[in-house]
Amino acid sequence: MTSGIKNVILIGAGGNLGPAVLAEFLNSNFDVTVLARETSTSTYPAGTKVTRSDFSAQSLTEVFKGQDAVISIVGPTGFAEQNKFVDAAIAAGVKVFIPSEYGSDTKNPEVLKIAPVLAGKRTLVEYLETQQDKISWMVVIAGPFADWGIQNEFLQYDIPSKSAVIWDDGDVPVTQSTLSQIGRALVAILGHPSETANQYVYISSYTATANEIVAAFEKATGVKWDVQTISLEQTLAAAKEKFSKGEINHDVIMDLIRAACYSKEGYCDIRKNLWNGRLGLKEEGLEAVIKGLL
Ligand SMILES: NC(=O)c1ccc[n+]([C@@H]2O[C@H](COP(=O)([O-])OP(=O)(O)OC[C@H]3O[C@@H](n4cnc5c(N)ncnc54)[C@H](OP(=O)(O)O)[C@@H]3O)[C@@H](O)[C@H]2O)c1
Structure with a gap:
Protein backbone atom coordinates (compact mmCIF):
# COMPACT_ATOMS: atom_id res chain seq x y z
CA MET A 1 0.00 0.00 0.00
CA GLY A 143 9.74 14.85 22.64
CA PRO A 144 9.67 18.59 23.34
CA PHE A 145 10.73 20.86 20.47
CA ALA A 146 14.35 21.57 21.41
CA ASP A 147 14.91 24.92 19.67
CA TRP A 148 11.34 26.26 19.66
CA GLY A 149 10.81 25.07 23.24
CA ILE A 150 13.73 27.20 24.42
CA GLN A 151 12.88 30.22 22.27
CA ASN A 152 9.24 30.18 23.44
CA GLU A 153 9.57 29.56 27.18
CA PHE A 154 7.98 26.10 27.02
CA LEU A 155 11.19 24.50 28.25
CA GLN A 156 11.81 27.30 30.76
CA TYR A 157 15.39 28.19 29.79
CA ASP A 158 15.64 31.94 29.22
CA ILE A 159 18.65 32.97 27.18
CA PRO A 160 18.37 36.79 27.56
CA SER A 161 18.23 36.64 31.39
CA LYS A 162 20.47 33.53 31.61
CA SER A 163 18.04 31.83 33.93
CA ALA A 164 16.15 28.55 34.08
CA VAL A 165 13.34 26.87 35.98
CA ILE A 166 14.18 23.29 36.92
CA TRP A 167 11.69 20.68 38.09
CA ASP A 168 12.79 18.78 41.22
CA ASP A 169 16.43 17.70 40.99
CA GLY A 170 16.70 18.36 37.24
CA ASP A 171 18.17 14.92 36.65
CA VAL A 172 15.49 13.24 34.51
CA PRO A 173 16.66 12.62 30.91
CA VAL A 174 14.34 14.10 28.28
CA THR A 175 14.60 13.33 24.56
CA GLN A 176 14.16 16.45 22.43
CA SER A 177 14.09 17.25 18.72
CA SER A 205 18.14 15.45 18.29
CA TYR A 206 19.52 14.66 21.77
CA THR A 207 18.55 13.35 25.18
CA ALA A 208 19.63 15.45 28.16
CA THR A 209 18.67 16.29 31.73
CA ALA A 210 17.80 19.86 32.72
CA ASN A 211 21.07 20.04 34.69
CA GLU A 212 23.02 19.03 31.58
CA ILE A 213 21.20 21.66 29.52
CA VAL A 214 21.96 24.41 32.05
CA ALA A 215 25.60 23.25 32.18
CA ALA A 216 25.77 23.39 28.38
CA PHE A 217 24.32 26.92 28.40
CA GLU A 218 26.78 27.99 31.08
CA LYS A 219 29.69 26.56 29.09
CA ALA A 220 28.49 28.21 25.86
CA THR A 221 27.75 31.62 27.45
CA GLY A 222 30.66 31.60 29.92
CA VAL A 223 28.29 32.77 32.67
CA LYS A 224 26.71 31.06 35.71
CA TRP A 225 22.94 30.76 35.13
CA ASP A 226 20.34 31.67 37.72
CA VAL A 227 18.38 28.48 38.49
CA GLN A 228 15.03 28.36 40.24
CA THR A 229 13.79 24.94 41.38
CA ILE A 230 10.10 24.03 41.51
CA SER A 231 8.38 20.94 42.87
CA LEU A 232 6.84 18.63 40.29
CA GLU A 233 4.38 17.28 42.82
CA GLN A 234 3.08 20.73 43.78
CA THR A 235 3.07 22.14 40.24
CA LEU A 236 1.27 19.08 38.89
CA ALA A 237 -1.28 19.10 41.73
CA ALA A 238 -2.08 22.79 41.06
CA ALA A 239 -2.44 22.20 37.31
CA LYS A 240 -4.62 19.11 37.85
CA GLU A 241 -6.91 21.00 40.20
CA LYS A 242 -7.40 23.80 37.66
CA PHE A 243 -7.91 21.23 34.89
CA SER A 244 -10.59 19.41 36.90
CA LYS A 245 -12.40 22.74 37.42
CA GLY A 246 -12.36 23.40 33.66
CA GLU A 247 -9.68 26.12 33.92
CA ILE A 248 -7.80 24.73 30.93
CA ASN A 249 -5.59 27.66 29.93
CA HIS A 250 -2.19 27.72 28.21
CA ASP A 251 -0.19 27.58 31.48
CA VAL A 252 -2.19 24.60 32.78
CA ILE A 253 -1.72 22.70 29.52
CA MET A 254 2.03 23.45 29.49
CA ASP A 255 2.44 22.38 33.15
CA LEU A 256 0.64 19.07 32.52
CA ILE A 257 2.79 18.31 29.48
CA ARG A 258 5.99 19.33 31.31
CA ALA A 259 5.01 17.21 34.34
CA ALA A 260 4.61 14.14 32.11
CA CYS A 261 8.12 14.80 30.74
CA TYR A 262 9.90 15.51 34.01
CA SER A 263 8.28 12.74 36.09
CA LYS A 264 10.90 10.50 37.68
CA GLU A 265 9.65 7.54 35.60
CA GLY A 266 11.29 9.23 32.59
CA TYR A 267 8.35 9.10 30.20
CA CYS A 268 10.14 11.54 27.85
CA ASP A 269 13.29 9.43 27.74
N1 LIG B 1 6.79 18.78 21.04
C1 LIG B 1 6.55 20.05 21.29
O1 LIG B 1 7.26 20.68 22.11
C2 LIG B 1 5.44 20.76 20.57
C3 LIG B 1 5.33 22.14 20.70
C4 LIG B 1 4.34 22.78 19.96
C5 LIG B 1 3.48 22.05 19.15
N2 LIG B 1 3.61 20.70 19.09
C6 LIG B 1 2.73 19.90 18.22
O2 LIG B 1 3.10 20.14 16.86
C7 LIG B 1 1.93 20.16 16.04
C8 LIG B 1 1.86 21.48 15.28
O3 LIG B 1 1.79 22.52 16.23
P1 LIG B 1 2.08 24.05 15.85
O4 LIG B 1 2.37 24.74 17.15
O5 LIG B 1 3.07 24.11 14.74
O6 LIG B 1 0.64 24.49 15.33
P2 LIG B 1 0.10 25.97 15.11
O7 LIG B 1 1.24 26.88 14.80
O8 LIG B 1 -0.81 26.33 16.23
O9 LIG B 1 -0.83 25.77 13.82
C9 LIG B 1 -0.32 25.19 12.63
C10 LIG B 1 -1.29 25.38 11.49
O10 LIG B 1 -2.51 24.72 11.77
C11 LIG B 1 -3.45 25.20 10.83
N3 LIG B 1 -4.78 25.18 11.44
C12 LIG B 1 -5.13 25.66 12.65
N4 LIG B 1 -6.47 25.46 12.86
C13 LIG B 1 -6.92 24.81 11.76
C14 LIG B 1 -8.19 24.33 11.36
N5 LIG B 1 -9.27 24.45 12.14
N6 LIG B 1 -8.29 23.73 10.17
C15 LIG B 1 -7.23 23.60 9.36
N7 LIG B 1 -5.99 24.05 9.68
C16 LIG B 1 -5.85 24.64 10.86
C17 LIG B 1 -3.04 26.63 10.44
O11 LIG B 1 -2.85 26.59 9.05
P3 LIG B 1 -3.24 27.76 8.01
O12 LIG B 1 -3.80 28.93 8.77
O13 LIG B 1 -1.97 28.08 7.36
O14 LIG B 1 -4.23 27.15 7.09
C18 LIG B 1 -1.72 26.80 11.19
O15 LIG B 1 -0.72 27.41 10.42
C19 LIG B 1 0.76 19.90 16.99
O16 LIG B 1 0.45 18.54 17.00
C20 LIG B 1 1.28 20.32 18.34
O17 LIG B 1 0.66 19.65 19.43
C21 LIG B 1 4.58 20.04 19.77
Whole structure:
Protein backbone atom coordinates (compact mmCIF):
# COMPACT_ATOMS: atom_id res chain seq x y z
CA MET A 1 0.00 0.00 0.00
CA THR A 2 2.87 2.36 0.73
CA SER A 3 5.20 1.77 -2.20
CA GLY A 4 5.94 4.55 -4.66
CA ILE A 5 5.27 7.62 -2.56
CA LYS A 6 5.93 10.75 -4.60
CA ASN A 7 3.20 13.36 -4.06
CA VAL A 8 2.93 14.75 -0.55
CA ILE A 9 0.51 17.33 0.81
CA LEU A 10 1.16 19.26 4.04
CA ILE A 11 -1.76 20.68 6.06
CA GLY A 12 -0.81 23.42 8.53
CA ALA A 13 2.56 24.25 7.01
CA GLY A 14 2.40 27.87 8.16
CA GLY A 15 2.50 27.38 11.95
CA ASN A 16 5.33 26.89 14.44
CA LEU A 17 6.52 23.51 13.14
CA GLY A 18 5.21 23.65 9.55
CA PRO A 19 7.79 25.95 7.92
CA ALA A 20 10.70 23.71 9.01
CA VAL A 21 8.90 20.64 7.65
CA LEU A 22 8.09 22.39 4.40
CA ALA A 23 11.72 23.45 4.00
CA GLU A 24 12.90 19.82 4.28
CA PHE A 25 10.30 18.63 1.74
CA LEU A 26 11.16 21.44 -0.70
CA ASN A 27 14.75 20.20 -0.40
CA SER A 28 13.77 16.56 -1.06
CA ASN A 29 12.78 14.50 -4.09
CA PHE A 30 9.13 14.49 -3.05
CA ASP A 31 6.66 16.64 -4.92
CA VAL A 32 5.18 18.74 -2.13
CA THR A 33 2.02 20.84 -2.03
CA VAL A 34 0.75 22.94 0.87
CA LEU A 35 -2.94 22.90 1.71
CA ALA A 36 -4.12 26.06 3.45
CA ARG A 37 -7.49 27.36 4.55
CA GLU A 38 -9.15 29.94 2.33
CA THR A 39 -8.91 32.35 5.26
CA SER A 40 -5.27 31.58 6.02
CA THR A 41 -2.76 34.42 6.17
CA SER A 42 0.23 32.04 6.27
CA THR A 43 2.95 32.73 3.75
CA TYR A 44 5.37 30.29 2.10
CA PRO A 45 8.70 30.47 0.27
CA ALA A 46 8.49 31.69 -3.33
CA GLY A 47 7.65 28.88 -5.72
CA THR A 48 5.84 26.72 -3.15
CA LYS A 49 2.77 24.99 -4.62
CA VAL A 50 -0.17 26.11 -2.47
CA THR A 51 -3.75 24.97 -2.81
CA ARG A 52 -6.66 26.36 -0.82
CA SER A 53 -9.81 24.65 0.40
CA ASP A 54 -12.92 25.39 2.41
CA PHE A 55 -12.06 22.14 4.25
CA SER A 56 -15.43 20.56 3.45
CA ALA A 57 -15.23 16.77 3.04
CA GLN A 58 -15.93 17.13 -0.67
CA SER A 59 -13.26 19.78 -1.22
CA LEU A 60 -10.65 17.83 0.79
CA THR A 61 -11.34 14.67 -1.23
CA GLU A 62 -10.85 16.61 -4.48
CA VAL A 63 -7.63 18.19 -3.21
CA PHE A 64 -6.23 14.83 -2.00
CA LYS A 65 -6.81 13.05 -5.35
CA GLY A 66 -3.44 12.11 -6.84
CA GLN A 67 -1.62 12.59 -3.53
CA ASP A 68 0.27 9.63 -2.01
CA ALA A 69 0.72 11.03 1.50
CA VAL A 70 -1.13 13.56 3.64
CA ILE A 71 0.85 15.03 6.53
CA SER A 72 -1.10 16.95 9.15
CA ILE A 73 0.84 19.60 11.05
CA VAL A 74 -2.22 21.47 12.26
CA GLY A 75 -2.21 23.12 15.66
CA PRO A 76 -4.70 22.43 18.47
CA THR A 77 -7.48 24.48 16.81
CA GLY A 78 -7.33 22.06 13.89
CA PHE A 79 -7.14 18.76 15.81
CA ALA A 80 -10.89 18.11 15.63
CA GLU A 81 -10.72 18.39 11.82
CA GLN A 82 -8.34 15.47 11.46
CA ASN A 83 -10.90 12.64 11.34
CA LYS A 84 -12.31 14.42 8.31
CA PHE A 85 -8.82 14.58 6.77
CA VAL A 86 -8.46 10.80 7.25
CA ASP A 87 -11.84 10.01 5.69
CA ALA A 88 -11.19 12.32 2.73
CA ALA A 89 -7.72 10.82 2.27
CA ILE A 90 -9.22 7.30 2.17
CA ALA A 91 -11.93 8.43 -0.25
CA ALA A 92 -9.26 9.95 -2.51
CA GLY A 93 -7.08 6.79 -2.47
CA VAL A 94 -4.17 8.33 -0.52
CA LYS A 95 -1.68 5.70 0.74
CA VAL A 96 -0.37 7.31 3.93
CA PHE A 97 -1.71 9.66 6.60
CA ILE A 98 0.53 11.20 9.27
CA PRO A 99 -1.44 12.84 12.10
CA SER A 100 -0.36 15.96 13.97
CA GLU A 101 1.66 14.64 16.95
CA TYR A 102 5.40 15.47 17.13
CA GLY A 103 5.75 15.58 20.90
CA SER A 104 5.03 13.47 23.98
CA ASP A 105 4.74 9.69 23.82
CA THR A 106 0.96 9.53 23.46
CA LYS A 107 1.13 5.75 23.06
CA ASN A 108 2.03 5.54 26.76
CA PRO A 109 -1.17 5.52 28.87
CA GLU A 110 0.79 6.88 31.87
CA VAL A 111 1.60 10.04 29.87
CA LEU A 112 -2.09 10.51 29.07
CA LYS A 113 -2.99 10.06 32.74
CA ILE A 114 -0.72 12.98 33.68
CA ALA A 115 -1.57 15.05 30.61
CA PRO A 116 -5.15 14.20 29.58
CA VAL A 117 -5.05 17.19 27.19
CA LEU A 118 -3.12 14.87 24.85
CA ALA A 119 -5.73 12.09 24.84
CA GLY A 120 -7.35 13.27 21.59
CA LYS A 121 -4.11 12.54 19.74
CA ARG A 122 -4.26 8.89 20.83
CA THR A 123 -7.98 8.67 19.96
CA LEU A 124 -7.21 9.71 16.39
CA VAL A 125 -4.55 7.01 16.08
CA GLU A 126 -7.01 4.44 17.44
CA TYR A 127 -9.31 5.52 14.61
CA LEU A 128 -6.46 5.18 12.10
CA GLU A 129 -5.78 1.66 13.44
CA THR A 130 -9.34 0.68 12.46
CA GLN A 131 -8.69 2.03 8.94
CA GLN A 132 -5.20 0.66 8.32
CA ASP A 133 -6.41 -1.85 5.73
CA LYS A 134 -7.31 1.24 3.65
CA ILE A 135 -4.59 3.74 4.59
CA SER A 136 -1.26 3.42 6.41
CA TRP A 137 -0.31 5.79 9.20
CA MET A 138 2.86 6.78 11.00
CA VAL A 139 3.14 8.79 14.21
CA VAL A 140 6.24 10.87 14.93
CA ILE A 141 7.15 11.08 18.62
CA ALA A 142 9.92 13.65 19.02
CA GLY A 143 9.74 14.85 22.64
CA PRO A 144 9.67 18.59 23.34
CA PHE A 145 10.73 20.86 20.47
CA ALA A 146 14.35 21.57 21.41
CA ASP A 147 14.91 24.92 19.67
CA TRP A 148 11.34 26.26 19.66
CA GLY A 149 10.81 25.07 23.24
CA ILE A 150 13.73 27.20 24.42
CA GLN A 151 12.88 30.22 22.27
CA ASN A 152 9.24 30.18 23.44
CA GLU A 153 9.57 29.56 27.18
CA PHE A 154 7.98 26.10 27.02
CA LEU A 155 11.19 24.50 28.25
CA GLN A 156 11.81 27.30 30.76
CA TYR A 157 15.39 28.19 29.79
CA ASP A 158 15.64 31.94 29.22
CA ILE A 159 18.65 32.97 27.18
CA PRO A 160 18.37 36.79 27.56
CA SER A 161 18.23 36.64 31.39
CA LYS A 162 20.47 33.53 31.61
CA SER A 163 18.04 31.83 33.93
CA ALA A 164 16.15 28.55 34.08
CA VAL A 165 13.34 26.87 35.98
CA ILE A 166 14.18 23.29 36.92
CA TRP A 167 11.69 20.68 38.09
CA ASP A 168 12.79 18.78 41.22
CA ASP A 169 16.43 17.70 40.99
CA GLY A 170 16.70 18.36 37.24
CA ASP A 171 18.17 14.92 36.65
CA VAL A 172 15.49 13.24 34.51
CA PRO A 173 16.66 12.62 30.91
CA VAL A 174 14.34 14.10 28.28
CA THR A 175 14.60 13.33 24.56
CA GLN A 176 14.16 16.45 22.43
CA SER A 177 14.09 17.25 18.72
CA THR A 178 14.56 20.43 16.72
CA LEU A 179 11.92 21.52 14.22
CA SER A 180 14.27 20.76 11.30
CA GLN A 181 15.02 17.30 12.69
CA ILE A 182 11.28 16.56 12.68
CA GLY A 183 11.14 17.74 9.06
CA ARG A 184 14.07 15.47 8.13
CA ALA A 185 12.39 12.60 10.00
CA LEU A 186 9.17 13.02 7.99
CA VAL A 187 11.13 12.98 4.72
CA ALA A 188 13.02 9.87 5.90
CA ILE A 189 9.81 8.13 7.02
CA LEU A 190 8.23 8.57 3.59
CA GLY A 191 11.49 7.21 2.16
CA HIS A 192 10.99 4.06 4.31
CA PRO A 193 7.22 3.61 3.91
CA SER A 194 7.08 -0.16 4.40
CA GLU A 195 9.14 -0.27 7.60
CA THR A 196 7.37 2.70 9.16
CA ALA A 197 3.80 1.80 8.12
CA ASN A 198 1.44 1.75 11.12
CA GLN A 199 4.26 2.48 13.56
CA TYR A 200 5.04 5.01 16.27
CA VAL A 201 8.37 6.39 15.04
CA TYR A 202 10.52 7.83 17.85
CA ILE A 203 13.17 10.36 16.89
CA SER A 204 15.69 12.59 18.63
CA SER A 205 18.14 15.45 18.29
CA TYR A 206 19.52 14.66 21.77
CA THR A 207 18.55 13.35 25.18
CA ALA A 208 19.63 15.45 28.16
CA THR A 209 18.67 16.29 31.73
CA ALA A 210 17.80 19.86 32.72
CA ASN A 211 21.07 20.04 34.69
CA GLU A 212 23.02 19.03 31.58
CA ILE A 213 21.20 21.66 29.52
CA VAL A 214 21.96 24.41 32.05
CA ALA A 215 25.60 23.25 32.18
CA ALA A 216 25.77 23.39 28.38
CA PHE A 217 24.32 26.92 28.40
CA GLU A 218 26.78 27.99 31.08
CA LYS A 219 29.69 26.56 29.09
CA ALA A 220 28.49 28.21 25.86
CA THR A 221 27.75 31.62 27.45
CA GLY A 222 30.66 31.60 29.92
CA VAL A 223 28.29 32.77 32.67
CA LYS A 224 26.71 31.06 35.71
CA TRP A 225 22.94 30.76 35.13
CA ASP A 226 20.34 31.67 37.72
CA VAL A 227 18.38 28.48 38.49
CA GLN A 228 15.03 28.36 40.24
CA THR A 229 13.79 24.94 41.38
CA ILE A 230 10.10 24.03 41.51
CA SER A 231 8.38 20.94 42.87
CA LEU A 232 6.84 18.63 40.29
CA GLU A 233 4.38 17.28 42.82
CA GLN A 234 3.08 20.73 43.78
CA THR A 235 3.07 22.14 40.24
CA LEU A 236 1.27 19.08 38.89
CA ALA A 237 -1.28 19.10 41.73
CA ALA A 238 -2.08 22.79 41.06
CA ALA A 239 -2.44 22.20 37.31
CA LYS A 240 -4.62 19.11 37.85
CA GLU A 241 -6.91 21.00 40.20
CA LYS A 242 -7.40 23.80 37.66
CA PHE A 243 -7.91 21.23 34.89
CA SER A 244 -10.59 19.41 36.90
CA LYS A 245 -12.40 22.74 37.42
CA GLY A 246 -12.36 23.40 33.66
CA GLU A 247 -9.68 26.12 33.92
CA ILE A 248 -7.80 24.73 30.93
CA ASN A 249 -5.59 27.66 29.93
CA HIS A 250 -2.19 27.72 28.21
CA ASP A 251 -0.19 27.58 31.48
CA VAL A 252 -2.19 24.60 32.78
CA ILE A 253 -1.72 22.70 29.52
CA MET A 254 2.03 23.45 29.49
CA ASP A 255 2.44 22.38 33.15
CA LEU A 256 0.64 19.07 32.52
CA ILE A 257 2.79 18.31 29.48
CA ARG A 258 5.99 19.33 31.31
CA ALA A 259 5.01 17.21 34.34
CA ALA A 260 4.61 14.14 32.11
CA CYS A 261 8.12 14.80 30.74
CA TYR A 262 9.90 15.51 34.01
CA SER A 263 8.28 12.74 36.09
CA LYS A 264 10.90 10.50 37.68
CA GLU A 265 9.65 7.54 35.60
CA GLY A 266 11.29 9.23 32.59
CA TYR A 267 8.35 9.10 30.20
CA CYS A 268 10.14 11.54 27.85
CA ASP A 269 13.29 9.43 27.74
CA ILE A 270 12.49 7.56 24.53
CA ARG A 271 16.06 6.45 23.73
CA LYS A 272 15.27 2.75 23.79
CA ASN A 273 12.70 3.17 21.00
CA LEU A 274 14.60 5.49 18.68
CA TRP A 275 14.35 5.04 14.91
CA ASN A 276 17.21 7.45 14.11
CA GLY A 277 19.54 4.61 13.05
CA ARG A 278 17.00 2.87 10.85
CA LEU A 279 16.05 6.18 9.19
CA GLY A 280 19.64 7.35 8.72
CA LEU A 281 18.81 10.39 10.87
CA LYS A 282 21.87 11.67 12.73
CA GLU A 283 21.34 13.11 16.21
CA GLU A 284 22.39 16.76 16.35
CA GLY A 285 23.71 16.78 19.93
CA LEU A 286 22.92 19.15 22.79
CA GLU A 287 25.95 21.43 22.39
CA ALA A 288 25.38 21.96 18.66
CA VAL A 289 21.70 22.83 19.18
CA ILE A 290 22.54 25.28 21.97
CA LYS A 291 25.28 26.90 19.90
CA GLY A 292 22.71 27.42 17.14
CA LEU A 293 20.40 29.22 19.56
CA LEU A 294 22.96 31.75 20.89
N1 LIG B 1 6.79 18.78 21.04
C1 LIG B 1 6.55 20.05 21.29
O1 LIG B 1 7.26 20.68 22.11
C2 LIG B 1 5.44 20.76 20.57
C3 LIG B 1 5.33 22.14 20.70
C4 LIG B 1 4.34 22.78 19.96
C5 LIG B 1 3.48 22.05 19.15
N2 LIG B 1 3.61 20.70 19.09
C6 LIG B 1 2.73 19.90 18.22
O2 LIG B 1 3.10 20.14 16.86
C7 LIG B 1 1.93 20.16 16.04
C8 LIG B 1 1.86 21.48 15.28
O3 LIG B 1 1.79 22.52 16.23
P1 LIG B 1 2.08 24.05 15.85
O4 LIG B 1 2.37 24.74 17.15
O5 LIG B 1 3.07 24.11 14.74
O6 LIG B 1 0.64 24.49 15.33
P2 LIG B 1 0.10 25.97 15.11
O7 LIG B 1 1.24 26.88 14.80
O8 LIG B 1 -0.81 26.33 16.23
O9 LIG B 1 -0.83 25.77 13.82
C9 LIG B 1 -0.32 25.19 12.63
C10 LIG B 1 -1.29 25.38 11.49
O10 LIG B 1 -2.51 24.72 11.77
C11 LIG B 1 -3.45 25.20 10.83
N3 LIG B 1 -4.78 25.18 11.44
C12 LIG B 1 -5.13 25.66 12.65
N4 LIG B 1 -6.47 25.46 12.86
C13 LIG B 1 -6.92 24.81 11.76
C14 LIG B 1 -8.19 24.33 11.36
N5 LIG B 1 -9.27 24.45 12.14
N6 LIG B 1 -8.29 23.73 10.17
C15 LIG B 1 -7.23 23.60 9.36
N7 LIG B 1 -5.99 24.05 9.68
C16 LIG B 1 -5.85 24.64 10.86
C17 LIG B 1 -3.04 26.63 10.44
O11 LIG B 1 -2.85 26.59 9.05
P3 LIG B 1 -3.24 27.76 8.01
O12 LIG B 1 -3.80 28.93 8.77
O13 LIG B 1 -1.97 28.08 7.36
O14 LIG B 1 -4.23 27.15 7.09
C18 LIG B 1 -1.72 26.80 11.19
O15 LIG B 1 -0.72 27.41 10.42
C19 LIG B 1 0.76 19.90 16.99
O16 LIG B 1 0.45 18.54 17.00
C20 LIG B 1 1.28 20.32 18.34
O17 LIG B 1 0.66 19.65 19.43
C21 LIG B 1 4.58 20.04 19.77
